Amino acid sequence: MSSALLIVQTLNGLQLGILLFLIAAGLTLVFGVMDFINLAHGVQYMIGAYLIAMFSAWTGSFWAGLALTLPVALAVGLLLEVTIFRRLYGRSHLDQVLATFGLILFLNQLVKTIWGAAPLSVPMPDVLSGSVRLMDGLLYPVYRIALIGLGLTTALLLYVLINKTRVGMLVRAGASNAPMVSALGVDIGRLFMIVFGFGAMLAGFAGAMVAPILSVEPGMGDNLLILTFVVIVIGGIGSIRGAFIAALLVGLIDTLGRAFGPHLLRLMLDAASANQAGRSLAPMLIYILMAAVLFFRPSGLFPVKR
Amino acid sequence: MTAPLLRVEKLVKRFGALVVTDELSLDVRAGEMHAVIGPNGAGKTTFIHQLSGSLSSQAGRILFDDADITHLDMPQRVRRGLARSFQITSILPGQTVLANVALAVQARSGTSFRFLRAVDHEAPLNDAAAAILDRVGLGARKGVRAGSLSHGEKRLLEIAIAIATAPRLLLLDEPLAGLGQEEAQVCIQLLAALKREFSIILVEHDMDAVFQLADRISVLVAGRVIATGTPDEIRANAAVRQAYLGDGELD
Amino acid sequence: MSQQQALPATTLAPASAAAWRVSFVALLFVALALLPIAAKLGAEGYILNLVTRALIFAIAAISLDLILGHGALVSFGHAAYLGIGSYAVGILASHGVEEVLLQIPVAIGAGALFALATGAVSLRTSGVYYIMSTLAFGQMLYFFAVSLSAYGGDDGLTLPGRSTILGMPLLKADTTFYYVVLALLGATYVLTLRITRSRFGRVLNGIRENPARMKAIGFEPFTYQLAACIIAGATCALAGVLLANQTGFVSPAYMTWQRSGELLVMVILGGIGSLWGAIIGALSFLLLEEVLSLITEQWKLILGPFLVLVALGGYGGIAGLADTLRNKLVRRGQP
Structure with missing residues (x-):
């Protein structure tokens, strides 16, 4: 029974990790390439979830909804880039924090105004509903497995995109030395816009994909945003590979820590204090991990060479 | 020898x-x-x-x-x-010329964990700094923000800061x-x-x-x-x- | 990663600017001191409570401005210290210790200790990494507070009443409490201002402007930045003590990352580095929030874009704007 639980929790951890990676991938590039602190990235994730709630209700199909969500999420990202963000590149981090913080307030409220404060739910696509039997007495939802698979596929595509294409090469060069890339005659403004829009779309995609298993509500991106920051800082700002590894690490540690922390502590403490200590330590684990990483490697696990 | x-x-x-x-x-x-x-x-x-x-x-x-x-x-x-000056001018552009040098004097005289007394009015720091500025020929520019000095003056200030650490x-x-x-x-x-x-x-x-x-x-x-x-x-x-x-x- | 160069808003000729600032701040404090009398005419409790709260946040904002404006240390976890201060009150009170003269040293000590421990790690990093590590430590403390089931966990805990001074319920009256808060704000402002102009403050500012230069004349930035973080943390913990007393309630909600963001917003809105800007920033942010929420339930639709505009404008906040206006007036006055 315990090994079944371990498998389930490991899969849950992977799933959280994959989700974090989808959001972190865009954010780490925005941070790395443009040295830009975007607090509003979590909002893009929320918008993805709301868009699919709306579009799948309109069309009556999850997949048609997803097909509409992606371009619109991209458009929202580009709109924000053109109207606001591009005016903030090269400004102080403080101005960026202030502006994107204001944007969070605005967009969270806007979502509330348009769709109401009550949580929405998105029906699960029929193909992926139900569970599979992984082993005796262990059922796991198909949708969650599909989510992991889809996330890994996206990660692979992203890897190819970054490492094998011309745009990817420019993005990598931009992450380590943006002025140089600019001096070589690349339209850095356009590169920024592409990276930004693409990152926003990925976050929206993540939001859309988890919408069927989470409740869609205002502010849902806020706390995930913080986890994403932890991921990109552990991974090393600007590094996709770092973000991938850190995302899985954070997803697994957070999920397994919450599930098994109290059990492990019971080996050393009595049940009551183990439960108490386990409950307080588990949510702090990833932050402790981050502090430890920064202590030994102040630029993360995979620092981008500058 | x-x-x-x-x-x-x-x-x-x-x-x-x-x-x-x-x-x-x-x-x-x-x-x-x-x-x-x-x-x-x-x-x-x-x-x-x-x-x-x-x-x-x-x-x-x-x-x-x-x-x-x-x-x-x-x-x-x-x-x-062992003090150095920089090849590319490295000063505190927002502070006065005097403060730039007084800070270097401060570094070698007493603790800098002094929190309440106004450093502007510490005569020993200011006097020592002013004397050094006179030596390098910036005596008349004491009260100017260091960032607004000419390039040549900044080079002199750079030397003044270095020698102020004694x-x-x-x-x-x-x-x-x-x-x-x-x-x-x-x-x-x-x-x-x-x-x-x-x-x-x-x-x-x-x-x-x-x-x-x-x-x-x-x-x-x-x-x-x-x-x-x-x-x-x-x-x-x-x-x-x-x-x-x-x-x-x-x- | 380049170090942040957060220049203070004031770039005026020192002497006249100082005179102007002194008279402005004095005027502000006189107005605040007269407020309870004026408030008697209107909705007394409501206005007094609102302004008391704003003054408490002004103390927190000043403490943040010390490290932000003078040390270029962008802390995104400063609300943790509000939490430390208020939990010091809550936890002590739940064990029967309601004496504020005990609560304050405990709060300040705990704040200083947390700043020492977290600063020792955070200050090894710089730039975005610094910002994110302060955020992480804030979150750590937040979750720790949530897990304190003995002290209310997620829901927090209600205080039996305001703290006592030497066993006497002197803080019970709202007006008295208001004046205590105002006096502490005044003390915080004056002390912090003096710190920024001391030997220590000059070193701190030097490190902000040019860390390489400071190392080359013999200053190790880490030590001074850490000391600044400790002072700021202890001061903000004091604000936490007051906040708990004002609301009569202690909860993890005091230390969410959004709250840390709001503190940053107050300082930036007021104009970083000027200290009095932090007071103005806290007052105007909280009053703006209140006024807007009276006008419409959708007030964040107005506040959000307002903050974006302030950031895009880059005026250096209200303090910076005031200086610009004043400079224009002075120039017009001179032939």
């Missing part, structure tokens, strides 16, 4: 496969002005960074006044009396860089006056100034000292002539 003030023994700095400082050895005697020259890319700036502590060394030793300072960081070296050895990294004819003359006169008071390592591209000012000169080529001697000895040195005439920098 007494031990040298600074002794550098087989110092090494590599960046990946590139050896920039290649078992460099050098002595600086107390009281002398020792110039370090060499063609572009010889490793002069890297050497200064290693001496001042902003770059670490992979091998070799730096002895300052008989103590091994190879592994001390920059602030520790400064407190032992160093026993002064590392001057191209003090004449970017100065016009007249400004350079002012600066050279200042250096001539300073050399009676401080031991100085001078890295400089202006060969006229170097040969006019230095007591001894070391020639750096490819990370090594190929010759050390008085200006006359260096002028006559065959190896130096060969190293330089190819580049055509020495006359």
Whole structure:
């Protein structure tokens, strides 16, 4: 029974990790390439979830909804880039924090105004509903497995995109030395816009994909945003590979820590204090991990060479 | 003969496969002005960074006044009396000229963990700083924001800050860089006056100034000292002539 | 990663600017001191409570401005210290210790200790990494508070009443409490201002402007930045003590990252580095929030874009704007 639980929790951890990676991938590039602190990235994730709630209700199909969500999420990202963000590149981090913080307030409220404060739910696509039997007495939802698979596929595509294409090469060069890339005659403004829009779309995609298993509500991106920051800082700002590894690490540690922390502590403490200590330590684990990483490697696990 | 003030023994700095400082050895005697020259890319700036502590060394030793300072960081070296000026002007542009120098005086006089008394009114700091500014010829510019000084004045301020730490050895990294004819003359006169008071390592591209000012000169080529001697000895040195005439920098 | 160069808003000729600032701040404090009398005419409790709260946040904002404006240390976890201060009150009170003269030292000590421990890690990093590490430590403490089930966990805990002074319920009256808060704000402002102008403050500012230069004259930035963080943390913990007393309630909600963001917003809105800007920023942010929420339930639709505009404008906040205006007036006055 315990090994079944371990498998389930490991899969849950992977799933959280994959989700974090989808959001972190865009954010780490925005941070790395443009040295830009975007607090509003979590909002893009929320918008993805709301868009699919709306579009799948309109069309009556999850997949048609997803097909509409992606371009619109991209458009929202580009709109924000053109109207606001591009005016903030090269400004102080403080101005960026202030502006994107204001944007969070605005967009969270806007979502509330348009769709109401009550949580929405998105029906699960029929193909992926139900569970599979992984082993005796262990059922796991198909949708969650599909989510992991889809996330890994996206990660692979992203890897190819970054490492094998011309745009990817420019993005990598931009992450380590943006002025140089600019001096070589690349339209850095356009590169920024592409990276930004693409990152926003990925976050929206993540939001859309988890919408069927989470409740869609205002502010849902806020706390995930913080986890994403932890991921990109552990991974090393600007590094996709770092973000991938850190995302899985954070997803697994957070999920397994919450599930098994109290059990492990019971080996050393009595049940009551183990439960108490386990409950307080588990949510702090990833932050402790981050502090430890920064202590030994102040630029993360995979620092981008500058 | 007494031990040298600074002794550098087989110092090494590599960046990946590139050896920039290649078992460099050098002595600086107390009281002398020792110039370090060499063609572009010889490793002069890297050497200064290693001496001042902003770059670490992979091998070799730096002895300052008989103590091994190879592994001390920059602030520790400064407190032992090794001060530097920067090739690219490095001042506090938002503070007054006086405050820039007073801060350096403060660094060597008493604690800086003093929280309530207004530092603007600390006469000992201000007086010492003002005296130094008078010496470098910036006495009239005390109250000006340092950022609004001319380039030449900033170079002088750079030197004033360095000497305000009361160093026993002064590392001057191209003090004449970017100065016009007249400004350079002012600066050279200042250096001539300073050399009676401080031991100085001078890295400089202006060969006229170097040969006019230095007591001894070391020639750096490819990370090594190929010759050390008085200006006359260096002028006559065959190896130096060969190293330089190819580049055509020495006359 | 380049170090942040957060220049203070004031770049005026020192003497006249100082005179102007002194008279402005004095005027502000006189107005605040008269407020309870004026408030008697209107909705007394409501206005007094609102302004008391704003003054408490002004103390927190000043403490943040010390490290932000003078140290260029962008802390995104400063609300943790509000939490530390208020939990010091809550936890002590739940064990029967309601004496504020005991609560304050405990709060300040705990704040200083947390700043020491977290600063020692955070200050090894710089730039975005610094910002994110302060955020992480804030979150750590937040979750820790949530897990304190003995002290209310997620829901927090209600205080039995305001703290006592030497066993006497002197803080019970709202007006008295208001004046205590105002006096502490005044003390915080004056002390912090003096710190920024002391030997220590000059070193701190020097490190902000040019860390390489400071190392080259013998200052190790880490030590001074850490000391500044400790002072700021202890001061903000004091604000936490007051906040708990004002609301009569202690909860993890005091230390969410959004709250840290709001503190940053207050300082930036007021104009960083000027300290009095932090007071103005806290007052105007909280009053703006209140006024807007009276006008419409959708007030964040107005506040959000307002903050974006302030950031895009880059005026250096209200303090910077005031200086610009004043400079224009002075120039017009001179032939």
